[in-house]
Amino acid sequence: MDGHKHSASILKALAHPVRLQILEALSTDIQACVCHLESLLQLRQAYISQQLATLREAGLVQDRREGMNVYYSLTATAVADGLQNLRSFSSEIAKLQGKELRFKSIERDPEEPCPCPRCHEKIALLEAQR
Amino acid sequence: MDGHKHSASILKALAHPVRLQILEALSTDIQACVCHLESLLQLRQAYISQQLATLREAGLVQDRREGMNVYYSLTATAVADGLQNLRSFSSEIAKLQGKELRFKSIERDPEEPCPCPRCHEKIALLEAQR
């Protein structure tokens, strides 16, 4: 297959702010259900599902069903590495243009757990074990 | 500025087979006039100019006028590095999908110089010095 075409199609899947955020979330959380991403990014479920489908078709993420939930994860650690490279790369390009980039981090306060049901289960489990 | 948005806009500029080929040409040739790219990629001049404009607006290439010609080059070596990374990255993703990538190299036969005027000048100069 034509390498440039394939590279371009991967880049096309990457070239979207929300999809980048999703990938970033998956590169720190290892895996996440859709409702987790929903609460993390504060976006509608259907919308996230759409973006996940794009990423899935590009081969960047994979899904795994577990009961009622579907867990997404990166298909390779190379994806996380690529994101890291991309970050510094675009920062460098931005600097040439006299701009300073700020990547809004979507870190969650550990004391304030994600309100998605799955997280609540885990929290409840942990507290029951005390 | 929002980092994800800027990254996405850079990726959007990259996400095109012809633009990738142009960048690759510039990462080996250091710099090239439009007519050189034209003969190298076998594409119409106006079309190449359009793609160069996209790359220029994204901050990936810069132009320098010299007499009648305009020479393009990468704005940073990081761009060439990024292309290299992208190549192995998309190869890895492709492998996960059971595909094998072939990047058609646009190497020029050194015995068969580029027919663009600038190249002819250089060739003529070299031959005159013998």
Add this chain to the structure above:
DNA sequence: ATTCTATATTCGGAATATGGAATAAGGATC
């Protein structure tokens, strides 16, 4: 000044991407 050559821009129709709304599908639970 006119012409030539290299490059850039504009216009426009087709194709594709975007994102909202509604709906469907797949399991769990009762």
Add this chain to the structure above:
DNA sequence: GATCCTTATTCCATATTCCGAATATAGAAT
């Protein structure tokens, strides 16, 4: 079975990209 819950898909209007054709511009040469 009926009913939730989570996730996926479809539909649709709008916006954007793609790329060919024509045209514009900028500098060189006559």
